[in-house]
Amino acid sequence: MSEVIEVVLRIVLVLGAFLVLPLLVGQTEHKAMAHMQSRLGPMYAGGFHGWAQLVADGVKFAQKESVVPTAADSTVFRIAPAVALIPYLVVIVAIPVAPGWVGHDLDAGLFFVLAVMGVGVLGSLMAGWASANKFSLLGGLRTAAQLLAYELPFLLAAASVAMAAGTLSLSGIVVAWEPWWLLWQLPGALVFFVAGLAELQRPPFDMPVADSEIIFGAYTEYTGLRFALFLLAEYAGIVVLCALTTVLFLGGWKGPFDLGWDGFGVVWTMAKTFVLAFVVIWLRVSYPRMREDQLQRLAWLVLVPAALAQLALTGVIAVAVS
Amino acid sequence: MGVWGSGLVKGLSVTLRTMGRRSVTAQYPDVLPELPPRSRGVIALLEENCTVCMLCARECPDWCIYIDSHKETIPAPEGGRERQRNVLDRFDIDFSLCMYCGICIEVCPFDALFWTPEFEYSELDIRDLTHDKARLGQWMQTVPPPPAHDEHGARPKELDAAHKSVDKSDAMAADKAVEEKAVGKATDG
Secondary structure, rough: HHHHHHHHHHHHHHHHHHHHHHHHHHHHHHHHHHHHHOOOOOOOOOOOOOOOHHHHHHHHHHHHOOOOOOOHHHHHHHHHHHHHHHHHHHHHHHHEEOOEEEOOOOOOHHHHHHHHHHHHHHHHHHHHHOOOOHHHHHHHHHHHHHHHHHHHHHHHHHHHHHHOOOOOHHHHHHOOOOOOOHHHHHHHHHHHHHHHHHHOOOOOOHHHHOOOHHHHHHHHOOHHHHHHHHHOOOOOOOOHHHHHHHHHHHHHHHHHOOOOHHHHHHHHHHHHHHHOOOOOOHHHOOOOOOOHHHHHHHHHHHHHHHHHHHHHHHHHHHHHHO | OOOOEEEEEEEEHHHHHHHHOOOOOOOOOOOOOOOOOOOOOOOEHHHOOOOOOHHHHHHOOOEEEEEEEEEEEEEOOOOOOOOEEEEEEEEEEEEEOOOOOOOOHHHHHOOOEEEEEOOOOOOOOOOHEOOOOOHHHHHHHHOOOOOOOOOOOOOOOOHHHHHHHHHHHHHHHHHHHHHHHHHHHHHHH
């Protein structure tokens, strides 16, 4: 009986985190971006500084008509938002936030997480192809090009940490992590974070949804709740990327000082995740969008060599230490 | 150009510093703006000062001021003669035509027209933008006091003139007093 309760509790907590954290990041983006541009951002919804803006947005999206274009491949068109969103929910299940605090601890957690995150991008490809719209198709193709370019450094950087820790389990990596890894794995961390941003199609890597060129890329034909699901997937993606970077490179639940109880590790994980999420927002506000050729150049000429160099460095030092 | 990547860091620092500063957004309908006293919002009319000289209506580039008047005869005071006075019947400003140049206010020789910073008088019907003299008179309550004189500026000419005339009348009064004293002494003696 207690096992059932535990499973239910884990599911509820993971689902809650999945529904609340992206909204929290979205609201932070609204306000932080506004103040970085000397604006105030939402001020009305919910009364106090527009805290309920995203709830109001959700209600608005739910009221809108969901249009499926006549020429669209309607089945693929309909399931694309789910394909984009659900992988992030599945990934959150495998991310540990404190010792023993994880939806389900997998032995090959890192492998699982990276594989499932790759599926998320498939949603954009499906949407781009199924919309029967030239802008959607262009967006989808750009997504594909970006996926091809950035998946490689993303995986190589993650592999470097796995090599250093000698395990593929996410909890195992955090347990093996030591503060001096911050320096040792620094290039890997940067490559991982940047490549992750590119996979999420966040500015400055938002070429696939460049609204000044191709309207909204793969999401051009989407309306109402399906469109909202794509947006939610983007913010869920930010949470997942930041949490993964925290777990792999920043020591997860380990903090500069001990908080006493193991469960308080959640505080450290969340704090690091939100600092990273803030950096994601900060980068969006500060930098202009990169051109397609600049994107490819950055991936193949900077990130891939850097990730390979990090891998070599990890190998050498790992052997030397053991 | 400098060190590689310095531009990227600079971009980040600009946005972060802006976030620390107060934002410039005015929350207008909730918080009314603090306008300077000489803001050109709407034109107010002080009817008592108007002599129907028509200067404002003639100088208005848009011809948006409409004035009607009639003459009234003031009964003669004892030993005097009858005088005539202009009485204002209509003074309308059509704010749908007005371009807020302020020439009417500049040109008014008797200070009957004033700027006020009030600006919330939009209407659903364009004809309601023609304010009659009663409505223009109500705007008088919103005319702010004129800004204080700049202490480093030149003394206003009006003040000089006033001081001069006061000095003159003082001197005349003193002369008169001396004269009266002399006359009094003469009668006493």
